[in-house]
Amino acid sequence: xxxxxxxxxxxxxxxxxxxxxxxxxxxxxxxxxxxxxxxxxxxxxxxxxxxxxxxxxxxxxxxxxxxxxxxxxxxxxxxxxxxxxxxxxxxxxxxxxxxxxxxxxxxxxxxxxxxxxxxxxxxxxxxxxxxxxxxxxxxxx
Amino acid sequence: xxxxxxxxxxxxxxxxxxxxxxxxxxxxxxxxxxxxxxxxxxxxxxxxxxxxxxxxxxxxxxxxxxxxxxxxxxxxxxxxxxxxxxxxxxxxxxxxxxxxxxxxxxxxxxxxxxxxxxxxxxxxxxxxxxxxxxxxxxxxx
Amino acid sequence: xxxxxxxxxxxxxxxxxxxxxxxxxxxxxxxxxxxxxxxxxxxxxxxxxxxxxxxxxxxxxxxxxxxxxxxxxxxxxxxxxxxxxxxxxxxxxxxxxxxxxxxxxxxxxxxxxxxxxxxxxxxxxxxxxxxxxxxxxxxxx
Amino acid sequence: xxxxxxxxxxxxxxxxxxxxxxxxxxxxxxxxxxxxxxxxxxxxxxxxxxxxxxxxxxxxxxxxxxxxxxxxxxxxxxxxxxxxxxxxxxxxxxxxxxxxxxxxxxxxxxxxxxxxxxxxxxxxxxxxxxxxxxxxxxxxx
Amino acid sequence: xxxxxxxxxxxxxxxxxxxxxxxxxxxxxxxxxxxxxxxxxxxxxxxxxxxxxxxxxxxxxxxxxxxxxxxxxxxxxxxxxxxxxxxxxxxxxxxxxxxxxxxxxxxxxxxxxxxxxxxxxxxxxxxxxxxxxxxxxxxxx
Amino acid sequence: xxxxxxxxxxxxxxxxxxxxxxxxxxxxxxxxxxxxxxxxxxxxxxxxxxxxxxxxxxxxxxxxxxxxxxxxxxxxxxxxxxxxxxxxxxxxxxxxxxxxxxxxxxxxxxxxxxxxxxxxxxxxxxxxxxxxxxxxxxxxx
Numbered sequence: 074x075x076x077x078x079x080x081x082x083x084x085x086x087x088x089x090x091x092x093x094x095x096x097x098x099x100x101x102x103x104x105x106x107x108x109x110x111x112x113x114x115x116x117x118x119x120x121x122x123x124x125x126x127x128x129x130x131x132x133x134x135x136x137x138x139x140x141x142x143x144x145x146x147x148x149x150x151x152x153x154x155x156x157x158x159x160x161x162x163x164x165x166x167x168x169x170x171x172x173x174x175x176x177x178x179x180x181x182x183x184x185x186x187x188x189x190x191x192x193x194x195x196x197x198x199x200x201x202x203x204x205x206x207x208x209x210x211x212x213x214x
Numbered sequence: 215x216x217x218x219x220x221x222x223x224x225x226x227x228x229x230x231x232x233x234x235x236x237x238x239x240x241x242x243x244x245x246x247x248x249x250x251x252x253x254x255x256x257x258x259x260x261x262x263x264x265x266x267x268x269x270x271x272x273x274x275x276x277x278x279x280x281x282x283x284x285x286x287x288x289x290x291x292x293x294x295x296x297x298x299x300x301x302x303x304x305x306x307x308x309x310x311x312x313x314x315x316x317x318x319x320x321x322x323x324x325x326x327x328x329x330x331x332x333x334x335x336x337x338x339x340x341x342x343x344x345x346x347x348x349x350x351x352x353x354x355x
Numbered sequence: 356x357x358x359x360x361x362x363x364x365x366x367x368x369x370x371x372x373x374x375x376x377x378x379x380x381x382x383x384x385x386x387x388x389x390x391x392x393x394x395x396x397x398x399x400x401x402x403x404x405x406x407x408x409x410x411x412x413x414x415x416x417x418x419x420x421x422x423x424x425x426x427x428x429x430x431x432x433x434x435x436x437x438x439x440x441x442x443x444x445x446x447x448x449x450x451x452x453x454x455x456x457x458x459x460x461x462x463x464x465x466x467x468x469x470x471x472x473x474x475x476x477x478x479x480x481x482x483x484x485x486x487x488x489x490x491x492x493x494x495x496x
Numbered sequence: 497x498x499x500x501x502x503x504x505x506x507x508x509x510x511x512x513x514x515x516x517x518x519x520x521x522x523x524x525x526x527x528x529x530x531x532x533x534x535x536x537x538x539x540x541x542x543x544x545x546x547x548x549x550x551x552x553x554x555x556x557x558x559x560x561x562x563x564x565x566x567x568x569x570x571x572x573x574x575x576x577x578x579x580x581x582x583x584x585x586x587x588x589x590x591x592x593x594x595x596x597x598x599x600x601x602x603x604x605x606x607x608x609x610x611x612x613x614x615x616x617x618x619x620x621x622x623x624x625x626x627x628x629x630x631x632x633x634x635x636x637x
Numbered sequence: 638x639x640x641x642x643x644x645x646x647x648x649x650x651x652x653x654x655x656x657x658x659x660x661x662x663x664x665x666x667x668x669x670x671x672x673x674x675x676x677x678x679x680x681x682x683x684x685x686x687x688x689x690x691x692x693x694x695x696x697x698x699x700x701x702x703x704x705x706x707x708x709x710x711x712x713x714x715x716x717x718x719x720x721x722x723x724x725x726x727x728x729x730x731x732x733x734x735x736x737x738x739x740x741x742x743x744x745x746x747x748x749x750x751x752x753x754x755x756x757x758x759x760x761x762x763x764x765x766x767x768x769x770x771x772x773x774x775x776x777x778x
Numbered sequence: 779x780x781x782x783x784x785x786x787x788x789x790x791x792x793x794x795x796x797x798x799x800x801x802x803x804x805x806x807x808x809x810x811x812x813x814x815x816x817x818x819x820x821x822x823x824x825x826x827x828x829x830x831x832x833x834x835x836x837x838x839x840x841x842x843x844x845x846x847x848x849x850x851x852x853x854x855x856x857x858x859x860x861x862x863x864x865x866x867x868x869x870x871x872x873x874x875x876x877x878x879x880x881x882x883x884x885x886x887x888x889x890x891x892x893x894x895x896x897x898x899x900x901x902x903x904x905x906x907x908x909x910x911x912x913x914x915x916x917x918x919x
Binding site: 506508509510511529530532534535536537538539576577578579582583621622 | 647649650651652670671673675676677678679680717718719720723724762763
């Protein structure tokens, strides 16, 4: 009996979408106002889904406290109230779009020991959400 | 690395659920107050999910502006502030239930060129939601 | 000890904003797409606030069941799944804007016997809300 | 053309997480404040998803009234405004975690005759959600 | 320049509405299913509003950390994951309706030193909210 | 018959809370992680409430299009996808707390010609909201 647990977190961060090797005009064309030179920010809502059998003794798929502790240590501590471009190593070379942020968070969480990481869902605004479940369908991981 | 982007839109429309070849009583039995003769309406919330690899240069799965423009042109312009029974050709012969509306929207959006249409989700009220992902499992499209 | 109780209801209705004595163009200028000839509709969210002392015996300001019954009978039965222009007498002569709808609902609810009607709040979409508390500030009723 | 309908319900219940054969300290370690001796409670939000072809005549996957009646009779009547530990037979032997509650609800709803039960999703608080879709992937039911 | 700050908290608790000196039938008539003998529970959402001038140096009306600490100590520690009837002294003699709970919380918070307590708003379910601002209109405190 | 119209907008911006004349340690003590040197950001939700009589001809308190145009020009254009510290003149000398931001927005909107500005409400995160209605109670402006 596999059950999925989804836990909701949030963090506030600043970022700027910009590809250094392209010119201002090209960046503006690709990213619009997200390319504004001084940056802007969001309240990101993060939903982490883990999946596994229910422990017959405790009736739990994973201990919420453990999951919170893991997400806090691997993700929130690094990203909350930070500037993604300036303070996260992964975004020195990659543009901190929400797509890339979602994959970065997935990779930081995939080693959660108590249950299998099934999915990371990241809301950039109430209108845009991104979801990543690891490798493409059917591919080995 | 396949990622899903879900974008949220909304439109307001009127409709009436009614099968012309059946009598009043039979229609009332099937549709209840949704069969009211003068129609009623909803704020439909539409979530469009597209899926694809993240472009390594831009870090994006699809350009939000392009998706917005496509959904605006193919769906919102036709449906927003309209009467579905009177103004949408597809509903001259089919009842404009939210199921049929969801499939109609999916079909209008499946040719989105920049990423694969994965799913259309349509909220009729905060209590009812319908979701369509194209053909039945395993069937060719 | 005056306390306020706010209870949330909803109803779905169709309407068209149109002033018959003005021409098509003038109506279009005033109401934009809300003037579409075949009507459109909304899921209206209605919040009714009543106010009064807490009954020392029961600990309640008003019985929720009584309030529900009153709102059902005075408002929801008449408005839910209806066409406001065609089926509500008050809107034969007044345009069924959400402003006028909010005032009409307030007037239908002001005689609630068990507590004083303090305010009616009506959400037309998640972006627009209207609120009416009766007479203008300081005026006698 | 398979479509999914998700309908949202809610119920309020009390529970206590406690394994009788373990000591107080061990229970406290596992369940934290959810082990409080006098119980606590939640507003559970239940989303039931059923799936099936759209009836070409009615344009519906299932009749909402029928689904509501079934969920009311099989789940809400038993669980709403109840104490899960004291009043639900299934939780005399199993701990009423939201995982177990989600599975119990799924089992009560799987015989819904008008469409296939696809998924039960149960929100314990706005931060925690559990989802169960029946057997593990690929297993016969 | 008076500004209002509203901060949102939540807690989960069990309660039963029952007046011991009245009979079962009378209690059932007044409280309906809220009178169920084994209790039930809710996720209460608490909004605390404080009001005051903006400090010209810091630009703040009150320090969020101080407010959180105060609400945690005076309210959440006592009420979260508790049974209101059994574990809160105030509800030994008064019925723990949300009206009474709202007033009890207001009284516990009124001595907040850093800004004036303006209002306590308590959501029992997403459909019912109660609000208390202290004394009756125009009365001296 | 005075009615209130509340319209919801949003914008994304970066900021840093910091008082230049104070030391790092003192700033850290006052603002905590909001003082992070590289800034962070939020999706601000802005609710603008205007108040006035309902025009008997049109049934409207104000034209939504006019209000949107005014808020767009006076506030959103300047603040959306910007860095408040770097790009808004008012925050060269004042700390861009949400309190100060709320007052700044109120002052930019108070000259709305079509109805009286009653209130500006600004949500910094889903847990914190600030509200400003102009002068202190009863004081002349």
